[in-house]
Structure formats: C-alpha cells, structure tokens
Amino acid sequence: MQQLLTTALTGLTLGMVYAAFALALVLIWRSTRIINFAQAPMAMVTTYVALVLIDAGLSYWIAFAAALLAGLVLGAAVERIVIRPVEGATHINAVILTLGLFIVLNAAAAVVFGSQYRSFPAPFGLRGFQVGEVNVALTGFGIFTIVSVLVVMGLLVALFRLTDLGLKMRASAFNGEVARLLGVRVSGMLTLGWALAALVGSLSGLLIAGGSLVHPAYMDSVVVFGFVAAVLGGLDSPVGAVIGGLLLGVSLSVVSGYVGSELVALSALLILMLVLLLKPGGLFSHAAERRV
C-alpha cells in the first residue's frame, strides 16, 4: 500500500514533467513537422544558466525566470539560425540538424560548465508528509512541479484559444500559404512557436533538475520519454501529450519501483513499440491513418 502510493505519486509528478517536455515537442511538430531532438540539450543549457546564477548568489526565483527567458531566446535563435535555412527541404536534413545541435550543445556544456555532476537546489522541501501511519510521498517541490506545469499549460491554452496572436500561430501551423495570403507573418509565428516550445522545455529541465544532480547528459533520457509521451498522445495534440506524459510517468514509475530502475528506458521503448504497432495514431486517434 505504502509503496503503491509512493509509486503513484512519484509517477504523477514525473509524468507532469514528461508532459511538459512532450508538449514542447508537439508545439514544434505541429508548426514545422520536425521533432526537435535538441530540445533536451537546450533545456540542459538553460538549467545550467540558472545554476550559474544561483551559484553567483542570486535567488532561486530570479534564476528560474532567467532560465525560462534564456529558453525563449535560445529557441528563437535556433529556429532563425539553424532551422530556417532548411525549411521546405527534405525533413531528414532538419532532423540531422537538430541532432548536430544535440551533440554541439552537450559537448559545449561539458567544456564550459564541466562534465561533473553538480547539485541543483530546490525551492521547496523534498520530503513528503505523514498522514497517520502512511507516508505520503508528495513533496513540496512535487506540488510546485504539478502546479507550475498546469499553470504553463493554462497560459498556453489561453494564448492559443483567446488571443489574436494564438489564432495567427494556429493559422500558420494549419496552412502556412493561406495564412500568408491573409496577412499573417508566418515566419515570425514559426520563430515564436520555437521560442515558446523551448520555454516549456526549459521548464521541464528545471523541474527535473530541482533537488537532484545536473550534468551535461542529464536530459538525454527525458527526450526519449517526452517523445514516447507525445506519440502516446498522437504527436499532434497538446492535450494528448499531457495525458500521454501522465500515463507514461505512472507506468515508468511502476517499472522503476517494482522491477528495477535500469529497465525504465527499455519499458519506454516497449510502450512506444506497442503503440506504434497497435494504435499508430496515438491512443486517442480517430483521424484516418495514412496508407503510404
């Protein structure tokens, strides 16, 4: 009972982080049809930005905001400098570019920040609370994780549903040519989309790092989990990504708690395989699958 509760709560918190990361992947996929594998090292770099600021004596919250801002800038810069030139070319080139960026950022971070493990502080407690005999493994930081991801998601939904800007972004993603004819600056919208995605990615990086150790490769497995979560949700739907993230978080937490943490990545692979074989459009797909 105790272990089941702990597993479920840990899974829920982790799932929220995976959901945020999957959301970042989906945002970019919807607008540019690229899976940005460099999302993981980008989030890693912004987390290091926060760590440097914290080590310099600034408060956690300033560092937190600075990291998110750095994510925004980094995302826009990557889109403008690296991705823009191959827009419209074969998609394989764009993916190779994101992988090149993956290697570059990982190596550059190791050169600049060092490749040793460094601890990252958390603004809230890392211990659960007691209810009678049972220890509830919902930590202060866990609650913060869940709340902050929910807030960011709420803001994104508001942006896309309620504002003019969101409508323009949706129009550019839906059909760039028509949107351009209607007077939307599509290229600017794409840049904004990448920037927002990188911001959400940075948030997940900060949340994973909180209260644990950071090193240049610490996000590498998260990109896999985020991708699996996004595929679970259908790769095209933000809501699906969130649900996929939560499902994946809980299942992986069960594997980690009852079988062994070494097999977490393997189970993610198996889940991905099962989804691709049984329901390739994601768990909630109802659109027609493409034949070729």
Add this chain to the structure above:
Amino acid sequence: MTKLWSNTLLRHVLLALVGLAVVILVLESTSAFRNAQLTTMAYLAIAAGGLTVLTGLNGQLSLGHGAFMAIGAYTAALFYQGAEPALPVVGVLAVAILVAILVGAVVGVAAARLHGPYIAGATLALAIAVPGIALFFDGRLGGEQGLNVRVPDAPGWFADLLYFVTAHDVTTSKYIAYIGWLALIPTFVLLANLSRSRVGRTWRAVRDDEVAAEIAGIHLGRARVLAFVVSAACAGLAGAVMAMAVRITAPSGFTLVLSLTLLTAVVLGGLGSLSGALIGATLLTFLPQFVTGLGADLGLSDLQAAELAPLVYGLTMILVILLAPAGIVGSARGWQRRRRERPAKAAASAA
C-alpha cells in the same frame, strides 16, 4: 577492360582485391598503435556503411545503431569468457550478426509502418534502453564494469599464411586488425552490390516517392524492414569486432554519443555513399587525437579537451547539412559533373 569494368560484381571484386592488398601493405608497415587505430576505423566504417545504406538509400534515420553495436559486442563477449572459445572467429561474428538481425527485424517492423520521426524516436529509445539491459542482468552481463573479452590467439594456419605472404609474425593486435578489415571488405562488396541491384533500386524508389513506389508494385514495409535489417546486421558485425578490439564490453562504451557519432560519419562523407562512410570513419578515428591535442595546447584540462572532438563533429555535421548537404563525396561528384558539363555546354553554345 572497359567491358570488364562495366560489370558491377566484377568491378567491386577487383576493387576489393586492390583494397585487400593495400590493407596488407598498410597493416604490415605500421606500428602496433596504428594497427589498433586502424581496427577502430574498420569497425566504425562497417557500422557507418550499414547506416549510410539505411539513411542514404532508404531515407530512414536511425539514431540507435550504437545499440545494435552493443548487441553484437555483448554477443561476441559472451563467447570469449572462458579460456577456449566455443566457436571460431567467423562463427562468433556470424552469431553476433544473427542476433542483431533478429532485434533489427523487430524494431524495423515496428517503425517501418510509420514515417520519418517515428523511426528516429524509436531508435533513439533503443540507444538509451539497451545499456540498461546490461545493468539489469549484471550477473550475466557484468553490469557497470562490463565483460572482459579474452581475445583468442591467431590460429596456426593464419600465422603461417601471413608469414608466407609478408614474412612477418602475427601479433594479437595485428590479428584483430586483420579480422576487422577482412570483415569490412566483404561487407562493403555486399553492400555495394546490394545498392546497385534490384533491392537497392527498390530502396531508392521508396525513399524518393512512396506513392510512386507503391504504384510500381513495391511493398513499402518489406523494403523498409529489409533495409533496416541489413543495416542492423552491419552494426552487429561492427560491435563484435569492437568487442575484440577494445577487449572490454561495458555500457559506457555504447552511449547515445556513439550512435550520433556514426550518423556524423555518414553525413560527413555523404548520405548513401560507401566511400563517404569510409572517409567519415577515417575522420572519426583520427580527428579526436588531433583535436584533443589542440585543446591541450590551448590550455584546456584533459576532461574539457576530450569534449572538443564531439563539439567538432556536431559543428561539422551542422555545417555540412547547411552548406554542402551532399557531404564530401557527393560534393566532389557534383563538382566533377559540373566540370565535365561545362566544356560540353560551351561547345553547344558555340555551335
């Protein structure tokens, strides 16, 4: 002679024989350290050759070839635990290839049903997942420390043959280098023939236009899975050679960086070109030493300098895609073609 040259199989076999002669010459005239480096180059080239067929000819991006190398390496390492190996080297390599083929078929079937990003993501997951298996079954697979590989001595007939040809004695590192290159040459001949054959044309057709390929009667899934399996087999072979060369098989040898590095080799040389894969593997083998030395000269610590090599790989990968998407070999071919066409065009406009 030109007629001989136009026969694909004959041409490839002739090239292979020339290659074999060059390999013997180079291996016999270089030091043990260089021999070891050349072994590294051989196994990287085998894996890169398989990957270039998959990515260049069939348009599937695999980020998990390091995992297939790990599968081949662990298979080979399990054979070389005791004093007396149960199988001769060829048998061990064959079993490693077979295991990689089986896993490759499963992954390939799952991913081939879908499009680009799915296969990239699935193979990425594979690259992250496979080292975990070695950690989980640490009793059998040695956990974090990995498995030590007892490399067998060169068999008597091989030592005699080598002495007969070159009048040199065979050392263990030289023996491994020969294994690597004798594995590479037939692999490349097979891959070159395959890419020129009906199968290769099928793969290209699937890459270029799926709808047209299907209308022409090509079974898309079958073509994709076959390409994936061939490519995985190469990676398995490469892994088995790597196990013998490195003499230890541990999870830390098969990180995501290895998979991405192989992709660098393929992109650098030129997608779909086997000679490009060879060039890429050469750069991967010899560049790190050079760059690390450069970093040490610039006053970086050893740990930092070691990261310069991947930094350079990544940067060149980005630059190649942005500036010369055809890679080294592809760009050279394009340049050659333009040079050939220029006089022809000039003549045409003069007339």
